[in-house]
Amino acid sequence: NAGVTQTPKFHILKTGQSMTLQCAQDMNHGYLSWYRQDPGMGLRRIHYSVAAGITDKGEVPDGYNVSRSNTEDFPLRLESAAPSQTSVYFCASSYFRILFSNQPQHFGDGTRLSIL
Amino acid sequence: AQKVTQAQTEISVVEKEDVTLDCVYETRDTTYYLFWYKQPPSGELVFLIRRNSFDEQNEISGRYSWNFQKSTSSFNFTITASQVVDSAVYFCAQKTQGGSEKLVFGKGTKLTVNP
Numbered sequence: 001n002a003g004v005t006q007t008p009k010f011h012i013l014k015t016g017q018s019m020t021l022q023c024a025q026d027m028n029h030g031y032l033s034w035y036r037q038d039p040g041m042g043l044r045r046i047h048y049s050v051a052a053g054i055t056d057k058g059e060v061p062d063g064y065n066v067s068r069s070n071t072e073d074f075p076l077r078l079e080s081a082a083p084s085q086t087s088v089y090f091c092a093s094s095y096f097r098i099l100f101s102n103q104p105q106h107f108g109d110g111t112r113l114s115i116l
Numbered sequence: 117a118q119k120v121t122q123a124q125t126e127i128s129v130v131e132k133e134d135v136t137l138d139c140v141y142e143t144r145d146t147t148y149y150l151f152w153y154k155q156p157p158s159g160e161l162v163f164l165i166r167r168n169s170f171d172e173q174n175e176i177s178g179r180y181s182w183n184f185q186k187s188t189s190s191f192n193f194t195i196t197a198s199q200v201v202d203s204a205v206y207f208c209a210q211k212t213q214g215g216s217e218k219l220v221f222g223k224g225t226k227l228t229v230n231p
Contacts, residue, residue, distance in 0.1 A: 040223060042207065042223040042224055043207070043219075043221040045219070058218070092161075092219070108160075110159050
């Protein structure tokens, strides 16, 4: 099925360990972003990318790195995990602005990450 | 700055009741887009509707309807004859044209429909 695929769905890390959350989309969307969802906070954008080779910081980028080597993939890396990064992470994609600003973002199913 | 406020944190209704979820947005832009997403207990985010700032026509889709009022900066969502399957967290979100494609979410309203 076409859409946004996130892996893994669940993971437990120890403080200080590193981890990469994977995001892949097959809709030829230019815009990809990572959000984290925390109770009572809604969704907050971590990093985003408007095209391969271009990334930028969102609202809450500290502790996270991203890369965009092609159109399809947008991995999110935690270099040294902290308990404050326990959250549900969503990857979202959409066509990039100009003609398509009114298009909705399509979300993956989420990755539930716990850091002990 | 953009901001989306969903004042209702949790709502509980009995099946077949009508329920309205409130959404108030703030923006200085003249062109913007409003969205509603549903997050059922399974956790995924499901797109429900988009509304452009220049289109104030209200929309109905089955038991769902949306009331966009620019004068009060509101984009409320009504479920008619609610069903247990409507139980979910509902998010209102806003995006401006151009910029960094930032989608600003409200904090969500948790709707519980009891049988």
